[in-house]
Amino acid sequence: xxxxxxxDLTPFTIDLTLEEARRRAEVLAALGPDxxxxxxxxxxxxxxxxxxxxxxxxxxxxxxxxxxAGVLPGDEPGRAATH
Numbered sequence: 001x002x003x004x005x006x007x008d009l010t011p012f013t014i015d016l017t018l019e020e021a022r023r024r025a026e027v028l029a030a031l032g033p034d035x036x037x038x039x040x041x042x043x044x045x046x047x048x049x050x051x052x053x054x055x056x057x058x059x060x061x062x063x064x065x066x067x068x069a070g071v072l073p074g075d076e077p078g079r080a081a082t083h
Contacts, residue, residue, distance in 0.1 A: 048075075 028035075055063055066072040 052063060063072065067074045
């Protein structure tokens with residue numbers, strides 16, 4: 001198809017707002033009433049601390065470089081890698 005000749009095309013748009021709301025509701029339903037987001041985050045923080053504990057000097061140096069480069073998240077709240 002010639003990109004310059006778009007007169008014969010019919011515009012098509014779709015609003016996914018309703019579908020996204022349904023998807024989120026299904027996720028929360030699947031998690032169940034006993035799901036505690038604060039406890040889940042606390043568990044993730046504990047796992048993260050354990051994962052990077054006990055590093056030897058070389059491992060710690062590499063870890064620090066990866067954090068500084070934004071490849072790995074640091075230990076600040078709401079951490080996420082920047083790359």
